[in-house]
Amino acid sequence: MKVSEIERLTTERPTTANRRSGLRSGTPVGHEKRARRAAIPFVGAALAVVGIVLLAPFVYTIYRSALGNGGSGFVGLDNYVTMFRDPALQRSMINTLMWAVGSLILPVGFGLTIAVMTSAMKLGAAARALVVLPYALAGTVVAIVGNVLLSTAGSLNQALAFLGLTDPESPIQWLLQWPMNVVSVIVFAAWQTTGVNVVLYMVGLQTIPRETVEAAALDGADGWRRFRFVTFPQLKATTAVVIGLTITNALRAFDMIWVLTSGGPNRGSETLALSMYRQSFLMLDPAVGSAIAVVLTIIVVACSWLYLRRQIGQES
């Protein structure tokens, strides 16, 4: 397909060039029409790939969620009813909510704190580099790191026992009990996801006019009040984007949870992203699996609204 696309594009050139000589005599409307037709291969290639590989499956999943398994035909909302009645999936929805709230507090809070505190600091860039680097790691690798730290015989329990904070005989089971396992993974995920928010907030800080901060300093506003009343209000737009991006990414998180806990034990640490995979591919229940995918999509798109609003504003 790609080759034919390129051929079409290359043959497009002489035709347009040839027509160009006759352009002057042609009406402006005819010119417009020809130019519009010339745009078809340019836009069409990307649109075709996205349409076939992403949009069509998306529409099919919505349709599939209204069908039963094994060719049992249209079942209306039955799959959704099954989904909301399944205790494991109820737990999964609670966990998904915990992920959304947790990522709002930790990566956003740490991102803002680190960006603001290091922005005017000597060696601040070095501190930022340490925080940003894990962002380039795969969720799979982050899970392996998390396993070193959080397993019951792991580094975190070693450190706590060494400091005398816990009894070495009864280490804390970070990954084995709900809701502790969900909280542990959310907290450790912040190690990776904070970096991107630091970068976004640094960009936001650069857009604040220097004069306003200097004026506040002259007025005698100290660090905290300067942040509270001058800096933070001007980071409102950035914060909306950061919150929107962080929550939607947290809702979509799959790799790290899958490799660290496989959603277990007893499906206790699953989120909807994992539940969909387990239900569809491991339990071979595409009917409910599709319903989970649709519910997840609705939640993600609703949360995306936080930062989409701005983009839509720019488009119109």
Added chain:
Amino acid sequence: MNQLRLGILARNTIVIVLALLWAVPTYLVVVNAMTPVASYTGSPVWWPSGFALFDNLAVGWEAGSFTAPFLNSLLYATLGAGIAVVLASLAAFGLVIMPTKHKRLWFWLIYAGTLLPLQVFALPLYQAGVATELYDTKMILIIVYVALCIPFGFFVTRNFMVTLPPEISQAAKIDGAGWWQMFVSIYLPLIRPAMVAAFVFQFIFIWNELFFGISLTISVENQPVMAAVATMQTQGSALSQPAILATALVVSLPAVLVFLFFQRFFVAGLTTKI
């Protein structure tokens, strides 16, 4: 004045504590990855006790047959990100520079893919893959990664093109350049920074991707590298922790190096999201 100094002291302390906190996991991975298996007791160590990084790597690499997955991911990341960025720039050119109708509709149709969770595409793609015998081939992952990377690549190149002065295309038109010629010889060099940003971003995304790797492929010859890492971690109980860590460390290097080397571009790509 004293209060100000106290404030700065508090700030510096917080930053140092946070920076150390962030460095600990990386430090532990490096130390444990180079610990000789002989001196590894089954739980993580805090201090180095020898240097066996390459021995551990050899063990892990061999056990997980990493050569094929590693090369696969190089192929997927390079081709997937490369083709996607070219198609995305063509679409951006078509919608920004060329006169087209329904610009907003086309924009949202191409861009919408980036808003949806991957799970909503997975089942139909799996079924289509089985039906077309593309399941568990390199081709299906290349196609899917290209499609996944187009929306954001389109967004970045489009936003960049919007900022270019319209006089450029007017001047090219007067010179009698065709659209294709105009794209290749005038716009392609101009938007190169945006294309590099999008490429770097998507290269790292594909290199680190696991979900489609395990949903659409199953054999070692076709799986991407993170699928092999996940298998090693979840099923390779026979492997010692140092071997797993050494391998995970090395397979992370391509994405980390690309990230460090092109950090400037990466940040540029990221901030177009604002």
